[in-house]
Amino acid sequence: MPDFSQRFLFDDSDIRGELVGLNDSYSHVLAKHSYPQPVAQLLGELLAAASLLIGTIKFEGLLILQARSSGAVPLLMVECSSEGELRGIARYHAEQIGADASLPELMPDGVLAMTVDPKAGQRYQGIVDLEGETLADCLTNYFATSEQLPTRFWLSADGQGARGLLLQQLPADRLKEADEREASWQHAIALADTIKAEELLGLDNETLLHRLYHQEALRLFEPRPLQFGCSCSRERSSRALISLGQADAEALVQEHGGRVEIDCQFCNERYLFDAADVLQLFIDGSSDEPSDTRH
Template identity: 50%
Template sequence: MMSKNSAQRFLFDNADVRGEIISMDSCFADALAAHDYPQNVRELLGELATAAMLLSSTLKFEGILSLQAKGEGPLSLLMVECTDQKTFRALARWEEGADLSGHGLKALLGNGTLVMTVDPHKGNRYQGIVPLHHESLADSLKDYFQQSEQLPTEFWIASNGDQCAGLLLQALPASVEESDETRDESWNRLSILANTVTSDELLSLDHETLLNRLYHEEDVRLFDEAPVAFSCNCSRPRSAKILHSLGRAEIDAILAESGEVAMDCQFCNQKYTFSEAEITALFDGQEPKTH
């Protein structure tokens, strides 16, 4: 039986098209467990988390991919970070007292932008930005790929605030289909069939059943599942490194006022507290304690 926290790659044997399908439920709940987000914000974070994981499948890298939706509306930020190991964490921000009663990207974010950042362990950092002109995240992502002149790519995403799922199709360089006309025909046919998928199907059906329902007349090769999990990469040493980067004068000012320095992870709400002695040791070049 399919895990509800998994991603799977698939290929069409007779067409230059690949795909990725993903389902998340308990891992998504884990990612949001530290926050009391409203239902509509949870739904949008589910869409963004699904999109980020699908996007990461299109890249060959070791590192972190982050997807941010920023706006001038009552909801100022949605952010998801995911790794090449298919772990992720998610965050939403808004001003205290903001009216979050709206639904959809435009209603909550207003005029906004979608920012994708790829930060590989080796190589150069890359960032792409596209305006959020559409009501759906999937359409905005389609715009991103069109504007960046990358391979044609389409997304189908569903989220109900408790679970989320998605499907991606991406054209591949010419291989099994020699003519552009044949390749275009295959892309259009497979995309049209994917457009028939419903949110309920994405959220409820196992991957094999869903693909059979959409592509029962196609030769589809479904690869093994890869587990998807929530994981926050915050740590005491990383917090200490951030404090060190702020400089001794600023940290001493905080110590003078509070007697200690506290760092809160905005993703998981983990709190790291540093005493005056630990701060002194930090700036003297000693390794921070891990407790």
């Protein structure tokens, strides 16, 4: 099944849900770097989380999840666009990573940042301490401390696939009484907490939801496709050189033997610029094609 996110609603309570499954895009991300298994799992979980969250925010632009720490994994970073394009990267110290290392062991003293970067409008960022045994716990804590709608996450990844489930309590509509709303919310969470990792990774959506909520009335909407996509380009690399100023850009070319290489950390695409390219940039800003002097 292609990568997807799929929304569902509880007909008799004020709760929405989202399911995400990633295989191809997750494989693309892992193929670019040789990650240790614990790092590959964390990165898969964060990819699934970003895919879940992009469905909760109605905007055009980019959602960025970034976890930083002082430990063996100083950086996890995932981006998901409103068009459903995903990319991600991790930084790690392999010699410090055990085969079964947990999130607290890999990322002590960490922080988790969620950034919403719309095409139009103001950029927003929220930051919370990376506290919890799992990334799902940390994301749940983020929503609890940011005074947003109560939201819970379940995430799993195994180096082959990544899956995620989100439940979110909606504003009062069907259930007006506070006690009744809370009981309904806790009931939905308690059932979701029975999911095993192998079930989340291995079952299709209809089977999974039936196993959890066969006594509830649910509406399952059409899946939305997701795919790997990188926003790097020769034009963006050119802008980075232009930002240095002509003298420094030309000096950089000379220092590197007549050619500057700009590599994308996410997809490993390489953009090459020689002296003629750099000169052309400062003449007219053109970056469409490399010069004919390339060897």
